[in-house]
Amino acid sequence: MSYKKVDLYGGAITVDLPTAYGDASQIREVPDHQELYLDENGYSGVIVEILEYVEKPTDAEALQYHFADLVDGTGDETNMLEQSHASMAKVPNKPVYTLSFIQTPPPPDRPRKTPDFVAIHLLLLRLKEQGSDIMVTVNVPHYPGEYEKAGAGEKTALMRDGDEIAKRVLESFDIKDWGLFQG
Secondary structure, eight states: OOEEEEEEGGGTEEEEEETTEEEGGGTSOOOTTEEEEEETTSSOEEEEEEEEOOOOSSHHHHHHHHHHHHHTTSOOEEEEEEEEEEOOTTSTTSOEEEEEEEEEOOOOSSSOOOOSEEEEEEEEEEEGGGTEEEEEEEEEEEOTTSSOOOOTTOOOHHHHHHHHHHHHHHHHOEESOGGGGOO
16 A cells, blocks of 8 residues: 655644545535545545543543544444554654444444444544644445455454554654644
């Protein structure tokens, strides 16, 4: 997979994303605190959100708070695969946590295209001094008939692509202008 450096928030943050990913704000409204990039050849996407810093006793509990905020009320079945501590190569000495999970939506109540499941990587960068949490989600929907099923305990090719994208985000995410977090 090939990547390109993408400017987020007017260049205050940069990150490498797949070359086939385009800025969704060119085709639909995206809130100011979010950047959304979608695969032009599929359904996968990356969302970067600047959120208010969540005061919790531990960073892992803050991760769980953001996770719950993301999945609660969706009606989807959620299966957590892995939660761990990580690091961002270009933002050293700041806590980073990752959580990988699968969301399976209920059958639709009316005919519409619904994924079998969505593999999701949640990356959380904690910026206490700036009063911000940065949450990056890599979403990889799996639509019926549009992916090769994997064997028991194995990942689909799309899931492996999601793993690679999340890894590249951790390696390339860079805050160029810390003034982004002021007022």
